[in-house]
Amino acid sequence: xxxxxxxxxxxxLGLSLGLVIALPLAFGQVYGGRVARIxxxxxxxVFRSIPLIVLLxxxxxxxxxxxxxxxxxxxxxLGLGLRSAAYQSQIFRxxxxxxxxxxxxxxxxxxxxxxEVFVHIVLPQALRFxxxxxxxxxxxxxxxxxxxxALGVVELLRQGSYIIATTYEPMAIFLTCAAIYLLLTLSxxxxxxxxxxxxxxxxxxxxxxxx
Amino acid sequence: xxxKNTVLRVENLRKSYGxxxxxxxxxxxxxEGETKVIIGPSxxxxxxxxxxxxxxxxxxxxxxxxxxxxxxxxxxxxxxQKIGFVFQDFNLFNHLNALDxxxxxxxxVQKVPREVATRxxxxxxxxxxxxxxxxxxxxxLSGGQKQRVAIARALAMKPKLMLFDEPTSAxxxxxxxxxxxxxxxxxxxxxxxxxxxxxxxxxxxxxDEIIFMEKGVVVEKxxxxxxxxxxxxxxxxQFLNKLTELYGEEKKQ
Numbered sequence: 001x002x003x004x005x006x007x008x009x010x011x012x013l014g015l016s017l018g019l020v021i022a023l024p025l026a027f028g029q030v031y032g033g034r035v036a037r038i039x040x041x042x043x044x045x046v047f048r049s050i051p052l053i054v055l056l057x058x059x060x061x062x063x064x065x066x067x068x069x070x071x072x073x074x075x076x077x078l079g080l081g082l083r084s085a086a087y088q089s090q091i092f093r094x095x096x097x098x099x100x101x102x103x104x105x106x107x108x109x110x111x112x113x114x115x116e117v118f119v120h121i122v123l124p125q126a127l128r129f130x131x132x133x134x135x136x137x138x139x140x141x142x143x144x145x146x147x148x149x150a151l152g153v154v155e156l157l158r159q160g161s162y163i164i165a166t167t168y169e170p171m172a173i174f175l176t177c178a179a180i181y182l183l184l185t186l187s188x189x190x191x192x193x194x195x196x197x198x199x200x201x202x203x204x205x206x207x208x209x210x211x
Numbered sequence: 212x213x214x215k216n217t218v219l220r221v222e223n224l225r226k227s228y229g230x231x232x233x234x235x236x237x238x239x240x241x242x243e244g245e246t247k248v249i250i251g252p253s254x255x256x257x258x259x260x261x262x263x264x265x266x267x268x269x270x271x272x273x274x275x276x277x278x279x280x281x282x283x284x285x286x287x288x289x290x291x292q293k294i295g296f297v298f299q300d301f302n303l304f305n306h307l308n309a310l311d312x313x314x315x316x317x318x319x320v321q322k323v324p325r326e327v328a329t330r331x332x333x334x335x336x337x338x339x340x341x342x343x344x345x346x347x348x349x350x351x352l353s354g355g356q357k358q359r360v361a362i363a364r365a366l367a368m369k370p371k372l373m374l375f376d377e378p379t380s381a382x383x384x385x386x387x388x389x390x391x392x393x394x395x396x397x398x399x400x401x402x403x404x405x406x407x408x409x410x411x412x413x414x415x416x417x418x419d420e421i422i423f424m425e426k427g428v429v430v431e432k433x434x435x436x437x438x439x440x441x442x443x444x445x446x447x448x449q450f451l452n453k454l455t456e457l458y459g460e461e462k463k464q
Contacts (some may be wrong), residue, residue, distance in 0.1 A: 046245075055375075099305075100302070102298060102300055102301075102302035103302050103303075103304055103305070105267055105296075105298065105302060106296070106298060106302035106303070106304070106364075107304070107316075108267060108291065109265055109267060109291055109294070109295075109296035109365075110291065110292070110316035110320060110364070110365070110368060111288050111289065111316065111320045111321075111368070112288075112293035112316065112319065112320055113290040114287055116319055116320070120315060120319055121304055121306075124306045125304075125305060125306045128306065187411075201305075201306055201348055202347075202348040202351050202352075203349045204305070204306065
């Protein structure tokens with residue numbers, strides 16, 4: 001089904017956009033000055049509080065009023081990405097903070113520069129900490145990509161409803177859609193879990209028992 | 212005392228947090244190969260003093276020299292490489308095994324070739340008696356082993372001076388000995404050390420001078436024998452008595 005590909009595309013682009021925005025946001029919240037911190041937490045509050053569908057309508061129907069017009073797919077990616085950034089920034093912020101300050105001091109005491117400390121000491125640990133919550137965020141974006149339906153993007157769900165219009169078998173088709181979402185979620189989690197295990201280091205078990 | 216090169220000189224160091232003055236014009240000097248021990252009640256600025264020396268805490272005023280070069284904010288990266296710092300809670304890099312913990316600064320800061328860094332790191336691990344644990348991660352090591360790795364990590368940079376901030380305070384009593392053993396060896400092999408500790412056994416064994424600090428000032432300093440037997444200040448005697456009460460086994464030694 002072509003719709004599945006669009007769903008994957010939406011998810012991937014939305015997540016990537018979110019990632020690109022989230023990293024500097026997290027950075028700003030942890031290391032930034034007052035202004036940066038206020039800006040970052042304001043962003044996070046705002047985008048966590050608006051329902052995605054409202055955000056999508058705003059971008060798609062609202063922005064043309066001030067002269068900015070987006071294609072439906074672009075609007076969806078923007079909406080998904082902007083909101084995901086708010087959540088992802090929290091994941092990274094928590095992960096960065098969970099690397100104890102003592103390790104930063106130790107690295108400084110050895111003569112590392114601030115950036116070196118971040119690259120060699122903080123980041124490798126923060127990434128491991130953020131992998132599990134990030135997998136969670138992935139599934140949320142994947143599922144919420146179905147809201148693109150509302151803007152007329154022909155993704156998995158809309159494709160399904162087109163088929164229903166000709167076959168009149170809503171049960172079978174919607175079940176198929178659900179199954180595809182399930183399959184996507186499961187395989188994505190499998191991949192991320194594999195990655196987590198590959199990077200696993202004693203002392204960094206993020207899950208209770210590793211299978 | 213024979214006059215050797217002064218390794219560290221601290222002059223009129225001051226530091227306050229808000230209205231709370233932590234260090235009031237602290238001055239001290241350490242010559243090459245000397246070990247000095249700082250004791251004193253908690254909250255008297257001992258740790259702040261050490262972290263000021265390494266500029267992990269920026270002092271308000273006062274000067275610090277390492278071998279005739281003043282340590283300033285500008286040259287701090289190169290100066291820190293010459294000063295080893297051992298923390299109370301080890302602060303090992305949790306994502307790296309023991310070998311990489313010791314090796315990383317050599318590789319990333321001093322840009323030493325990989326084989327050389329590995330060789331130095333293994334030597335230092337051997338010196339602290341942990342060459343067989345090189346592949347283990349911090350979470351697989353005991354507290355005493357972690358602290359010994361931390362010491363090896365600092366030594367690998369070939370520092371002129373080692374600072375120890377209560378290196379055994381976070382350890383189980385049974386593990387203290389192995390860390391102190393390493394430190395005593397270091398002192399005897401001529402490392403210049405400034406140690407904040409309440410391990411009086413260690414102080415008696417290797418300290419050239421004990422510095423008693425309280426409320427941000429140096430109350431009294433002198434060789435261990437003198438401080439233990441005939442301190443000049445009443446307060447010093449009180450404090451040392453308290454310590455001996457706590458760590459009773461040192462009384463008769």
